[in-house]
Amino acid sequence: MAAVFLVTLYEYSPLFYIAVVFTCFIVTTGLVLGWFGWDVPVILRNSEETQFNTRVFKKQMRQVKNPFGLEITNPSTSSITTGVTLKTDCLEDSRLTCYWGCSVQKLYEALQKHVYCFRISTPQALEDALYSEYLYQEQYFIKKDSKEEIYCQLPRDNKIEDFGSVPRSRYPLVALLTLAHEDDREIYDIISMVSVIHIPDKTYKLSCRILYQYLLLAQGQFHDLKQLFMSANNNSTPSSNPSAEEKNADRSLLEKAGLSESEVELSEENSKDCVVCQNGSVNWVLLPCRHTCLCDGCVKYFQQCPMCRQFVQESFALCSQKEQDKDKLKTL
Numbered sequence: 001m002a003a004v005f006l007v008t009l010y011e012y013s014p015l016f017y018i019a020v021v022f023t024c025f026i027v028t029t030g031l032v033l034g035w036f037g038w039d040v041p042v043i044l045r046n047s048e049e050t051q052f053n054t055r056v057f058k059k060q061m062r063q064v065k066n067p068f069g070l071e072i073t074n075p076s077t078s079s080i081t082t083g084v085t086l087k088t089d090c091l092e093d094s095r096l097t098c099y100w101g102c103s104v105q106k107l108y109e110a111l112q113k114h115v116y117c118f119r120i121s122t123p124q125a126l127e128d129a130l131y132s133e134y135l136y137q138e139q140y141f142i143k144k145d146s147k148e149e150i151y152c153q154l155p156r157d158n159k160i161e162d163f164g165s166v167p168r169s170r171y172p173l174v175a176l177l178t179l180a181h182e183d184d185r186e187i188y189d190i191i192s193m194v195s196v197i198h199i200p201d202k203t204y205k206l207s208c209r210i211l212y213q214y215l216l217l218a219q220g221q222f223h224d225l226k227q228l229f230m231s232a233n234n235n236s237t238p239s240s241n242p243s244a245e246e247k248n249a250d251r252s253l254l255e256k257a258g259l260s261e262s263e264v265e266l267s268e269e270n271s272k273d274c275v276v277c278q279n280g281s282v283n284w285v286l287l288p289c290r291h292t293c294l295c296d297g298c299v300k301y302f303q304q305c306p307m308c309r310q311f312v313q314e315s316f317a318l319c320s321q322k323e324q325d326k327d328k329l330k331t332l
Contacts, residue, residue, distance in 0.1 A: 057313070057314050057315075058314070058315055058316060058317075059287070059314050059315065059316040060316075061316045061317070064189050064190065065091070065188060065189075065190075066190050066193070066215065067090055067091040067092050067094070067179065067184075067188050067190060068088075068090055068091075068094065068177040068190070068192075068193040069088060069089030069090060070086060070087070070088055070089075070096075070175060070177060070193070070195050070210075070213075071086070071087050071089075071210075072084060072085070072086060072087070072197070072208055072209065072210065073085040073086065073087045073149055075207060075208035075209060076207065076208070078199055078200070078208035079199060079200050079201065079208075080154065080160065080161060080162065080163075080172065080199055080200070080201040080202075081161060081201075082153070083151055083152055083153030083154070084151075084152055084153075084173065084197070084199055084208060085149050085150070085151050085152075086098075086149070086150050086152060086175065087147065087148070087149050087150075088142045088146070088147070088148060088150065088177070089145075089147050090142050090144065090145070090146075090177065091144065091145070092144055092179055092180070092181070092184045092188075093141070093142065093143060093144050093179070093180040093181055093184070094141075094142040094177050094178060094179055094180050095123060095139060095140070095141060095142065095177070095178050095179075095180050096139065096140045096141075096142050096150060096175060096176070096177055097123040097126070097137065097138070097139045097140075097175070097176040097178070098137065098138040098139075098140075098152050098173060098174070098175050098176075099126075099130070099134040099136075099137055099173070099174040099175075099176070100134060100135050100136040100137070100138075100154050100172070100173055101134055101135030101136065101160065101163065101170045101171075101172070102130065102133065102134040102170060102171050102173075102174040103130065103133035103134065103169065103170055104168065104169055104170060104171055105133075105169070106129070106130045106131060106133040107130065107171065107174060107194075107196075109129065110126055110129035110130055111194070111214060111216075111222055113129045114129075114216055114220065114222055115220050115221065115222065116220075119191065119216075119218065119220065120191075120192055120216055121178060121179070121185055121191040121192055121216075121218070122178055123139060123176060123178060126176055126192075126194075134170075134174075135154075135158060135160065135170075136154055136155065136158060138152055141180065142177075142180075152173070161201060161202050162201035162202045162203040162204065163201060163203070163204070164203060165203055165204070166204060168204075171196050171197075171198075171211075172197065172198055172199040172201070173196075173197040173198075173199055174194065174195070174196055174197070175194070175195040175197060176192060176193070176194055176195075177192060177193045177195075178191070178192045179191060179192075185218065188218075189217050189218055189219070190215050190216065190217055190218075191216055191217065191218045192216045193213060193214065193215055193216065193225075194213070194214040194216065194222075195210055195212070195213045195214075196210070196211045196212040196213070197209070197210055197211065198210075198211050212224065213225040226290065227290070228285055228290050228291075228292045229289070229290055229291050229292065229307075230282065230291075230292045230293065274293065274294055274295035274297075274298055275293040275294070275306055275307065276293075276294060276295075276298040276302075276306055277295065277297065277298055279295075280295025280296060280297050280298065281295055282294065282295060282318075283295055283296055283299075283317055283318050283319060284296070284299040284315050284316070284317055284318070285315060285316050285317075285318065286305050286312045286315050287312065287313055287314040287315060287316075288310070288313060288314075289305050289307075289308050289310045289312075291305050291307045291308060292318070293305070293306060293307050294306070296317075299315060
């Protein structure tokens with residue numbers, strides 16, 4: 001029946017034959033051009049080829065100098081009763097203000113006020129935004145490039161041994177770093193840094209760590225400072241690695257708190273070699289997975305992250321080619 005229909009259609013419409021030949025020609029041409037790597041319409045490609053040839057956009061990054069640095073010294077010995085030791089590394093004279101038992105809700109309301117109402121560039125500004133919703137406050141003056149260690153502890157008069165079960169209404173410790181001198185606030189785009197620190201207690205024994213860090217800009221924005229994931233070296237000593245029981249305990253506590261282990265765990269040592277060629281230095285960050293694992297030569301061949309196989313939407317370079325050439329000249 002189909003053959004009779006086509007013959008009848010051809011007899012009454014000679015243009016039908018021309019249309020069939022023209023369609024076959026277009027499809028054959030598209031397949032040939034696609035085979036040789038030429039750009040052809042998406043409708044002529046299969047789904048796998050279209051996904052593979054998707055362009056990875058390169059983000060235009062702007063270098064901003066962060067005047068603040070904060071880390072925890074000996075986190076394994078820190079607790080609510082014994083206190084915590086913080087190590088600062090600031091490019092200018094700064095003030096470190098610690099808020100113990102800070103309200104979670106008031107803290108994020110304060111960050112929103114930085115965007116819409118007023119700039120949190122001083123400890124008093126944050127205190128006004130928090131409406132004094134904290135249990136105890138400490139303040140220290142940090143000298144420029146001092147890299148000093150500061151011991152912070154709740155007074156024993158408060159008699160606080162834990163902050164309750166999860167989910168909590170208060171963070172154990174919130175550390176605010178601000179520039180001490182008003183003239184320095186006009187030099188830097190980043191005017192303050194807020195660090196949310198977890199400290200173990202009787203109820204919640206997750207090891208001490210920095211959960212979140214927020215950089216507050218003079219223009220009214222704030223950004224969540226996130227780590228980059230790099231391939232770890234194999235030369236780390238076994239004694240420095242936590243045991244399997246400690247890892248499992250921390251993982252279960254993180255799940256209860258609604259956090260993922262990858263967001264708060266920091267790798268102890270990072271590799272500088274590309275995971276593909278093992279020759280070039282790592283320079284490209286893949287988004288959204290934030291894996292830093294490819295060099296300048298290999299990044300153009302991957303639309304999927306070689307470590308987690310997630311499709312790459314954007315990427316950016318840690319340093320330009322000029323900066324790499326300068327580093328090579330310094331090492332020579």
